[in-house]
Structures are given as structure tokens and as C-alpha cells.
Amino acid sequence: MIALLDTLLALPGAGIALQALGSLIAVMLVFALVRTLDLGSDVRIADEAEARALAENARCGFDPVEIALDRARIGALLRNATGEVMLIRRHGAHFAARVLTSHAGARLDRGFLTLSTEDPHFGSITLDLGEKAQVWAASLRRLGATA
Template identity: 85%
Template structure:
């Protein structure tokens, strides 16, 4: 009896002019809000930045266990960083969506200096290239990358 009453009630609601559109709109609104909540919960779409040198060091350690940087250069916009360890290895960290990706540079062939901007690319085509705004430190880092050699 209760089910019949519910079916009759829904039929009666839908018979009201404009009720079907209102219910569709309400359903769409609820779906959009659920998608919004899911996106926020997953951290998607946020503007992720490297907070400071300590955060860059933590990202380097996460990318490669035991990589202990002695020198760090952060991009002014905090979307990337260069880190050098005591062995002379240089790690490039760049923003990749809502996360960060890192690669150890094997040569200076992908480095291009333009005033305070240093553009870097790696041998990994999926990593892409990034232009870091390092200010006055860009020239120092570009010169130090020459120690890495050139790709064959």
C-alpha cells in the first residue's frame, strides 16, 4: 500500500507543470555538488607550490631515497626547484598537475639561459621542459650544469 502511495505521489508531482524540469535541475545540482566535493577531496585543481627549501628537500627525498641536497634554488613562482647533492648530482623538481615530479639531470644539453630564466629539459620526453625564474642565481646554476657533461 505504501509503495502504491509513493508511486501515485511521484506521478502527481510530475503532473504539475514544470515539476519535471525542477526535479531534473535539482538532480543536476546535486550531481555537480558531489563532483565538486570529490575533486576537492582528491586535491585536484589546487594551485600547488613548493613552500620553501625544506619542502623542496622533502620532495627530493621522496623522489629518490638518500638524495641529500646541499644546495637548493627555488623558482620565484615556487613551481619548480633545482637541488644539488654532495656528489654533484642535480635534481630538477617541477609541478605536474597537483603533484610534483623529479628527475636527476644527466647532462647540460637541455639547459638554456635567458637572463634570469633557466629553461631545462631532460632525456625523458614525458617529463617535458620547464623554465625556472631563478633571478641572479640562474647564471650560476647554468654554469654549474656544464659539469654534468653533454648527452651522446
């Protein structure tokens, strides 16, 4: 067996072929790991029911009475009966949520509403809400001018 391996390694280009085979095996292992961890998937909010579930997971007892989904389904705004507004946005392969306490980070541009929170790690997001953008922007003014 060792003699056969020595003979194969002595062939011209055998080292390059082994390197290529090793690289191929490494790429296949990384691919299998990515698939196993479900990395790189294009997650989107399917419907209002999923947005409700995400809000409930983010804060127990948050029961939205009004929901606005981004047209691309990468984010949502939800309002509960007490007037609290929760922003849900895609964060990698998952979703993150924050309750908005101020309208200071809100900017309206036609059908697009850009929102940011006091949390610098949460970042900002531009939601395509269409005709609902103006209504939501106006309602956010009730949250207060500063955090």
C-alpha cells in the first residue's frame, strides 16, 4: 500500500492533484456546515400572523392591534392597544425587535419610512409601507420628541 502511494506521489502533477482534492473536500465540508446551521437563508416575515408571533417572542404580552408589513417583508411595525409601537427588522437569519420610545429617529420619504432606535446596535431600517407610511409617520409623533 505504501509503495503504491509512493508511486502515485512520484507522478508529475500528483501534488497539485492532491491539493485540489483537499480543497474540494474543505469546500464541501464548509457547504455542509452552512446548510446545517441554515446560514445565508433569505428570511422574510410571511404574514401578519408571523409578525404577531415575532412580537410575542420579543416581549411577552405584546398584543398588536395594528400591523404594517414592509413590502419586501424584511420588517414590520406593530402597535398595541396602549399605543406602544414595536419595530421588527431582519437581523441576519433572524429577526430583532425594539419598542420605539420616540419619533426622533423617524424620517418619511414618500412611501418609505426610515426608523432608528436609541440602541446603536439595532441600527436603522427603511420600510416600504406604501400609502401606510404617512399614517404611521404621523402616529409616531405621539411617542414624544426625545427618548
